[in-house]
Amino acid sequence: MRDHFESRDTDAAGRIGELTVPRAGVTVETPALLPVINPNLQTISPARLQEEFGAEILITNSYIIHNNEDLRERAREEGLHDLLDFDGAIMTDSGSFQLSEYGEIDVRTDEILRFQHEIGSDIGTPVDIPTPPDVSRERAESELATTQERIEAAESIDTGEMLVTAPVQGSTYPDLREQAGAHADATGHDVFPIGAVVPLMNEYRYGDMVDVVAGAKRGLGIDAPVHLFGAGHPMMFALAVAMGCDLFDSAAYALYARDDRYLTVRGTEHLDELDYLPCSCPVCIEHTPADLRSLDDQAREEALAAHNLHVTFAEIRRIKQAIRSGNLLELVEERARSHPAMLDGYRALCDHTDQLEREDPASKSTFFYLSHESARRPEVRRHHRRLDRLDPEGTVLLTEGDSSNNYDESWRIVPPFGPFPRALSETYPLTAEVPDRLDVSAYEAAADGVTRVVESNPDTEFVLGHWDWPASALDRVPDRVDSFVLGEK
Amino acid sequence: MRDHFESRDTDAAGRIGELTVPRAGVTVETPALLPVINPNLQTISPARLQEEFGAEILITNSYIIHNNEDLRERAREEGLHDLLDFDGAIMTDSGSFQLSEYGEIDVRTDEILRFQHEIGSDIGTPVDIPTPPDVSRERAESELATTQERIEAAESIDTGEMLVTAPVQGSTYPDLREQAGAHADATGHDVFPIGAVVPLMNEYRYGDMVDVVAGAKRGLGIDAPVHLFGAGHPMMFALAVAMGCDLFDSAAYALYARDDRYLTVRGTEHLDELDYLPCSCPVCIEHTPADLRSLDDQAREEALAAHNLHVTFAEIRRIKQAIRSGNLLELVEERARSHPAMLDGYRALCDHTDQLEREDPASKSTFFYLSHESARRPEVRRHHRRLDRLDPEGTVLLTEGDSSNNYDESWRIVPPFGPFPRALSETYPLTAEVPDRLDVSAYEAAADGVTRVVESNPDTEFVLGHWDWPASALDRVPDRVDSFVLGEK
Incomplete structure (x- = not known):
């Protein structure tokens, strides 16, 4: 067992675990949601995330901080925790997302990893290559080799107590994901993001997502904390947890709010199309859809972001309770009826029954x-x-x-x-x-x-x-x- | 079309309707939940139900008021709305529930109906006979005949603007329910409770419940507002609405709270068995399970009742939104995975596909x-x-x-x-x-x-x-x- 991750209760391949983050001096209970903080634009402040929503861990982008002179200097002087005013755990991304979106970035792994350490990140990330779905096998293999070199190179960098991630790539080739998982697991790294699944989720390819996760999990040890990188829609958390994912990060709560989109565990609604608010959260108790529509842009964005977070954190609690009660697959059954693509995801999970069976407890409710x-x-x-x-x-x-x-x-x-x-x-x-x-x-x-x-x-x-x-x-x-x-x- | 009930949007046999309650001077939007108010014991005050939860209509028991000298005199002097401090619509039950629980009551229909009118009830109920499930056909027929006599007798009583219900009985004989529905529909009465389904729901016999509702609906006209009497668990609202029910009443929110039971749209949890609160309502945002357990009895009961109501009203809003969006059956699909008995209910609904098809809109989402x-x-x-x-x-x-x-x-x-x-x-x-x-x-x-x-x-x-x-x-x-x-x- 890795000494910084301990699994307490299990159901299917899902578990309630404790991720010890030594540099932050905190233990994060998983499954956990990491709200994504844009250092330039905070829809909901980190302090409020902690107090009102119970966030124990955040993720922010060290690349953005690094490339903004003002932020960079403040982060160096004050440290990341003071910069964000958050005393829980902070994970930092490296710019891989920017790499996948814009095709190139101008930092190297050693440089950005040292920077993450320098500004006080608790969990740092090397610059992996997020290979998109459906590329040629040749490209997937070649980019995976580069990712693996960088993960290995990161091992020799002095990052002190900071946990370091080893991203698992391999595009939509389950065997490459498995190989990548096994390689990552064999390094000295600590947290294992399954990368480049955002395009799958954007296209509602939950069946493919499940196959990718199943591949990575076969390679990773059972004691590896797994981060489904970029997965922030509460509709699919239960499915992903049942496949063995422990960490999620949500930029969705804020990005969707900006676009007047309203998250539910059954999908996404647009505020303009709601005649009723199908939710019991404080925002939805205190407002009608017309009330929300009449707010000014900033207030509306904040209200919708708060709703999106309430729904998201409630689903995490629901999943934990389901694991405790031993009925996680019953919850997955229900979420599978949110969308035909979610049914596909559940049917894909059933294709991996033998794999799940190895971890599923012998007795449940x-x-x-x-x-x-x-x-x-x-x-x-x-x-x-x-x-x-x-x-x-x-x-x-x-x-x-x-x-x-x-x-x-x-x-x-x-x-x-x-x-x-x-x-x-x-x-x-x-x-x-x-x-x-x-x-x-x-x-x-x-x-x-x-x-x-x-x-x-x-x-x-x-x-x-x-x-x-x-x-x-x-x-x-x-x-x-x-x-x-x-x-x- | 009955002039006091208008159906606006439809999906399967479900609809969003407007029930005009002339005596209260209000229009109630359906599907609606009527919280049950015990005149002796108010866990959540009617005023709070209206302000915080948006309750437009309540139900209370005229028999209890009638049999308590103090309440009776106050109701006569102040009127029911002042007695309960509620200016929405108030429906009154007649004592039929007491009849089913204790075997006999000591009022006649004319007497209790006049009393309901006298104290200012907006929707009054005759004393029907709630025939339990699975009785002999002979008994079901004979008791139904008595119920029908009383419904007819009620027609000759001067009840002014008060709406009057015509309960539909018939035990678990769908053809008797159909006949009872047709008889009730032919009277001059206004609201149609489907009676004696509580034993079915207590035993999780949702398949039988669907068959009973389907029978009653075949007899009732499409313009008849239907009350699924005694149905208060949010898990089955979507199923019942899809079958054509418009009104529900919940004593569950308070009774369950008294027993430390916590409602969800997926079933019922006991507070002692919760490690997490799987909900986004204000009560669950502000408390942990341990917080709730540490409250004194009254505060805990009130907090749980508030949670139960938040969940219940949110489900009603979710159902209305689903009808508006044309995806009510998608919601029913999801709720069908709450419990094997709910799957039975959904499969029973599918047995009535031809009946539903007659009302289902030609085009939806x-x-x-x-x-x-x-x-x-x-x-x-x-x-x-x-x-x-x-x-x-x-x-x-x-x-x-x-x-x-x-x-x-x-x-x-x-x-x-x-x-x-x-x-x-x-x-x-x-x-x-x-x-x-x-x-x-x-x-x-x-x-x-x-x-x-x-x-x-x-x-x-x-x-x-x-x-x-x-x-x-x-x-x-x-x-x-x-x-x-x-x-x-």
């Missing part, structure tokens, strides 16, 4: 079956895997009905999990709550469980008693299983 | 495909029905790919809708957003669309070009359709 996708959750996969360990003998009844003495053993069978010995009935996840109107995916998953136990016990005979399963489920059961409809035999 | 259930939405059903009106001739290509000159006509085909002439491409709902990872339900619904157009055009030949649909979808297409996989021909 009651499993809720909430959609066809629920049949693909890690808990179902794990139950199927565990069936391999059981050795039923003789002739075994697998039944949705009562047990019977006519068989050597009489197991229960519960969609979506499949069969299990009755003694396990009260164990997680078999205490699941399922809807009365169950779907074909649940029956098919249960049938796959039957197949699993049948195939791993070739000398045992199986009989399946079911309440009239759909044909597509029964078709998945091996032919050698004798099945009958309960109530008809 | 972009259709979002958010789950397998989306394939069963009214918009898909309507598209299939509309296909009957089209008369393609000759040999027609239905294709997911480009059009072709080798056919007499070349239509597009888009899951979950199915085929349509290219000229309709930019019309609702065919502009739908769907996930890249589409599911089998979408393909099957599209195949059903193919079947529909093929069967209604027996003299036309059809060729289907698709991107490798799953077998279960292709199996639904009539044999006479020649189909091929795009890119393979």
